Amino acid sequence: MRLYTYFRSSAAYRVRIALNLKQLRYTAVPVHLLRGGGEQFTDAYACVNPARLVPVLEDGEATISQSLAIIEYLEETHPRPPLLPSAHAGRAQVRSLALAIACDIHPLNNLRVLRYLKSTWDRDDAQREEWQRHWIRAGLEALELRLAGNADTGSFCHGDSPTLADCCLVPQLANADRLSLPLDEYPTLRRIRDRCVQLPAFIAAAPGAQPDAE
């Protein structure tokens, strides 16, 4: 398997965690999203992903974009260890938590969005950081309420082993850290993150541990 990745992409980070949890070996193909205007805009990369985004997983004939689609694919093709619980309601909860991050927080803080805010509306660094913090806070606040009040929450987002939800939570909190957003108001999220980052799968997936890290 080959993973088109960028060390700082939190969507790629999710997939790296999932691959590691399932102990799947892969070749990392770094796509530098900033260098030379962005390697994702080359003609070669258009053939890999017309949407010009990372990550993309190549597995035999299959070329898959979108981090959650990749992780669901890995879950179906390599079921052990499972990243989704077995019961229908639990699977729905885990997917819902993951999507609450992947749809409600991360897309607003994407590199391409920050670029638009700068180039089209001349938003300065402080304004763009406040924009990012605003959406992260809104999303984390709702997540904290959900997890703190749910009997299914364990050492991880759902029960006592990592799931798809944890694959999304840890990269999102890493982004919060980069923006110096205090996590005091999200004790459940912080507790789960602190547990996750002790695991080798999460450690090896971290941005700083990637071959393309700067």
Place this chain on the structure above:
Amino acid sequence: MRLYTYFRSSAAYRVRIALNLKQLRYTAVPVHLLRGGGEQFTDAYACVNPARLVPVLEDGEATISQSLAIIEYLEETHPRPPLLPSAHAGRAQVRSLALAIACDIHPLNNLRVLRYLKSTWDRDDAQREEWQRHWIRAGLEALELRLAGNADTGSFCHGDSPTLADCCLVPQLANADRLSLPLDEYPTLRRIRDRCVQLPAFIAAAPGAQPDAE
């Protein structure tokens, strides 16, 4: 089953299509996102969804937010007719197409985002519409390239029956129509949409056909 919905929410629209395709009966609980500052901000709704978003599906003991998590849940609990193909690679493609809409287009054009742009940065109607069109065009352009160049594309996004991807595409194109965005550059998407909207499941799910439509 009870679906918390708003006629104009494109995420709720996706779920309504899926429920109809599977011929599942449900009670619609309208949540008016604009009236009185937004019914999603009531204390009562906080118990349903701390994230203050629609849709939410209640099915027995399960309360599920996030449209794609709901549709995956319906797919697992009511497998016929399937909204995902059977082969791993095909399932990944359909999920990837759905996520390309749910993560890369829709979150940027959400009501809460448009409100931020107006209240915090004083962006006027024209600027906010151009913002919306920008992200829709970027997303649809990539989707058109993917679908036009893929042998799996049929009368629908994947093959000749509707899938999760079509549940997402049709509401997104309805949003494009509301913004008077021409679809000439996306002939494949338009052809698929034109086929979908002939089906009773899509007709009954449309915003204008809802009990809370204005």
